[in-house]
Amino acid sequence: MNAETLLQSWLQGRAVVEPDQTLRLAPRAVPGLAEKFRRAYRWIAGQALHAPYRDLEFGPPVVLGGSEGKVAVHRETSYASFILLPLLTLMTSRRLLIIGGPGRGKTTIATLMGLLAGSSLDEIRHAIQHGHPQLTIADLLGSPLPSELIQARETTAIRVAWRRWISMRVKIIDEYNRIPTKTQSALLSLMAEGYAEMYEQIVHCGNSAWFLTANDDAGGGTFPVIEALKDRIDVVVRCTPFHAPGLDALVERIAASRSPEEFVPADLVFSDVELEAADREIRAVPVPAEVRDVLGFLLGQLDFCRRASDRLDYQNKDTLHLAGRRVGHVCNEDCPLDKHVNLCTQTENGVSARAYQALIHLAKALAYFRGQPEVGIDDVRCLLPWVLHEKLQPNVLSAFFQKLENQVYLTDRVSWLHQLFARSLEQRAGYQPARAEVLKLVKEAGATRDTPPPAELRKRLERVRRALESLLRKNELNGPVHADLVLLKGLHDRYQEQLDTLAGAPR
Amino acid sequence: MIGVLEELAPQIAAEGKRLHAQWDQARFDELTRGPAVSLRDALARQPDSTNAATLTAYLKLLREALGAGYLKHHQTLNSDGPIRSSFLEFGLLHLIPEFLHVEPPHARLDALAKIWNLGEGLLNGPAWMDRYVSAFTSELGRVGDAESFLLRVLGPALSPSEPASWEGPLQIAVLDARPAHDPFLPGDMVLAAPSVLCIRDRRAPDVHLGVLLRKGGQSRILGLFPHLDACDEDAPGPSVQCGEKRLQVGELAIDLPHVGHPHRILTAQAGFVVVSAADSQRLWIVEST
Secondary structure (H helix, E strand, O other), rough: OOOHHHHHHHHHEEEEOOOOOOOOOOOOOOOOOHHHHHHHHHHHHHOOOOOOOOOOOOOOOOEEOOEEEEEEOOOOOOOHHHHHHHHHHHOOEEEEEEEEEOOOOEEEEHHHHHOOOOOOHHHHHHHHHHHOOOOHHHHEEEOEEEHHHHHOOHHHHHOOOEEEHHOOOEEEEEEHHHHHEEEEEEEEEEHHHHHEEOOOEEEOOOOOEEEEEEEEOOOOOOOOOOHHHOOOOOOOEOOOOOOOHHHHHHHHHHHHHOOHHOOOOHHOOOHHHHHHHHHHHHHOOOOOOHHHHHHHHHHHHHHHHOOOOOHHOOOHHHHHHHHOOOHHHHOOOOOOOOOOOOOHHHOOOOOHHHHHHHHHHHHHHHHHHOOOOOOOOOHHHHHHHHHHHOOOOOOOOOOHHHHHHHHHHHHHHHHHHHHHHHHHHHHHHHHHHHHHHHHHHHHHHHHHOOOOOOOHEEEEHHHHHHHOOOOOOOOOOOHHHHHHHHHHHHHHHHHHHHHEEEHOOOO | OOHHHHHHHHHHHHHHHOOOOOOOOOOOOHHHHOHHHHHHHHHHHOOOOHHHHHHHHHHHHHHHHHOOOOOOOOOOOOOOOEEOOOOOHHHHHHHHHHHHOOHHHHHHHHHHHHHHHHHHHHHHHHHHHHHHHHOOHHHOOOHHHHHHHHHEEEHHHHHHOOOOOOOOOEEEEEEOOOOOOOOOOOEEEEEEEEOOOEEEEOOOOOEEEEEEEEOOOOOEEEEEEEEEEEEEOOOOOOOOOEEOOEEEEEEEEEEEOOOOOOEEEEEEOOOEEEEEEEOOOOEEEOOOO
16 A cells, blocks of 8 residues: 555545535445444434334343342343334335324324435425324325316327326325225225226335324224235334323423424435445344244244144144134133243244245345344344234233233233243243254255255155154144144155156156 | 634534534534634634635634544543544644644645645544644645655655564664653563554553654654554564573663563664663663664
C-alpha cells in the first residue's frame, strides 16, 4: 500500500466544494444493510416507542430468585419482540399480525415500518386500510371508472382505478377482524396470490410486508376471521403493556406536540433496492442440519397421534379431524403414552409446511440481524412462539393442562410454546442414542445421488428393516419414534423402488 | 459574523435531526458553544466575504460527523484521561477552530473538504491507521499541511519493510507503558502493520496499547488502541532465545537490563525483537540492521 496513492483516493471523498462556493457532502455509503437494520431497531427502541421489556433473549440464562418468583437474565443482547418482529417482517416481506388493546402502539409501529420503507407519513396515513363492518371490496381494492362502465363493449375495456395502497411496499390493515367476511376473501386473494382481479383487470401487489392489527384476535372483532386468511399470517406479536418509566417520554411528546412517526431520520430509510438486497442476503443465511433436526424433532411430534389410526402413515391429527373428532376425544387413559412427558398430547393440531417455511425465513432474518453467520437454535427458539402463536391450538383436555403448575400455559401462549421447545430439546438429547442407527442410514442414503448397485441396495434394505425392528422393539411408539419409523419406511420404499427399476420391473 | 452562528446552528441542528438516527442535540449544542465559537471568533478577526460560507460549511461538517457517530464523547479509562481521538475529530474540534483562519480565505473551503475527506478515509481504513496517525497529531499545526503531514507519518508505516539482515549490531530501547495507561501490564503482542505493534493488557483483555517500531531507537508508544488483528509476515525470522537479562538473536546477543522472566517475545521482519517481562510494565525493543 502506497501512502501517496492512498491519500489521493481519500481526497476523492464525499466532501466537495461546488462552483458556487458551498460545501456539499454526498450521502454516506451504508456500512452494511444488517447494521442499518440494527440502527433502525436502536432508534425505534430509544427514540420512538417505549418497550418496557426485551423478551427475545439469547444465550444461557442466569436465573435469579427462588420459589416466590424467578427472574432470568441473559448475558447476550436481548430485543423487544414488539419492535424487532415488525422489523423482521419488513426485512422478509412477510405478514405480521399485531394484537393488543387500543392505544398500545399497534398502528404506530406499523406506520414506522412504512416510513422505514420510504413512504411519507401522509402516504401511509392515506394508505392504511381501516377495517369496519361496511368495508366493501371496492373500498378495499378500487372500482371501475364509471364512464367506461357505460361505454365499454367488453369487460377487458373497463379500466379499474386500483387503490394506491395495493402497490405500496408496506401494507397496513387496521383492525382486520372488523372487515366483513366477503371483503376478507378479497383480502385473502391479495395476500395469498399477490394480485387482485376485477373486470378481467389484474393488479399485482409486488414484494411487500403486511401489517395487520387486531384489538383482540380471539373473537373480539365484528366478524370472525376466515381460517384461510388467518393461515396466511406468518407471525404474531403482542403489544407491550404500559410501564411507568415510559410516562416521561409521553409527557415530552405532549409538550412537543409531536408523535414518533413524524421524525424518522433519513439515514434509516431503506430504498426498494436495499430491501431487495437485504432479502437476498437473508435468504442466503445457512440453516445448519442440527437446527433443522431440532425443529423437525419438535414439529414432527406435534402432528402425531397414536390413537388416530392403527396404520403408521395415518397416525396424525389430521386423520382425527377429518373424521370429525378432536384430540381430546382420544387422548385419554386408553392411550398408553405418558401425558406429562409426550408433547403430542399438548396440541390439538400440527404445523403446516407454510408455518415451517415462515419460521425458517424469519429465523434467517433474525440471525442476519444479529450478525450471525448462520441460523442458531436460539434464533428458532425465540421466534417459534410468535410464528406458532395463532397456528398451534392447545388440547385443553390434555392431562398435561390439568396439572396446577401447567394451567398457566393456557393463558400465556408464548410461555407454553417456549416450554414445548425446551422439553423437545431435552427429549431430543435423551433420544439421540436410540436414533444413532437411523441417522447413519439417512446419512448413507444422502451421500450420493447415484443409485447403488443391486447388491448394495439389498444390503441397505436389510439394514433398514433391522433398524425398524429395533426401534419398535426397544421404544414405545411415541412422536419421535413415529417420525423415525416414517423416515425409515420412506427410505425402505425408495430403495425398493430403485431395486425394482434396476430389475426392469414396471412401475 | 455576530449572530450568524446563532442563526445557522438551529437550522443545521434541525437538518441533523431529520437526517440522522444517531443525532445528539446536547452534543451539537456543546460543539456550537465550543469549537464553532472559536472558529467564528478567529474568522471575525479577519473580516472577509467568505467567512459566513466557511462557518456554514464547518457546521455542516460537524452535523455530518455527529450524525455519522464520528465524534465520540471522550471516555476516560481508569482516570487516565481521554482515549485518543480520530484524526477527523482532531481536525474538526482542534485544528480547524484554531488554525483555519491562518489559511487564505479563498482556500478555506477546500481545506475543510480536504480535512473531511482525509479524516473519513482514515476512519474507513484499517483500524490501526487512524489511531496511529492520531498519535502524531501534535506535530500538525496548519490545516493546509494536513496532506503532507499524513504523507510524512503514514509513509514509513505503509512502505513494505525490507527484511532485516540480522547481522547486527543490536541496539536496545526500553519503553514504559505507564505514561499511556498506568496499570498496563504487557500481554499478548501482534503486529498490526509491519511497524505497528498491538499489545493486550494481561489484566484487562479489552485494553490494548499501540507501539510504533522505528529504527534508531525512535520506537514509541502510540497510546491506547482498539483490538487489532495480526498482519502476515512471510519472511522467516532469526532464531530468538531469551533468558534472564540476555537475548540471543541468531549469532548475536545483547543484555536486557532488568528482564527477570521474559513473558512474550515478538519478532518483526523489519529488524525488531520486542520482549516483555513477567513482572514489568516495560517493553524492550531490540533492533538490528
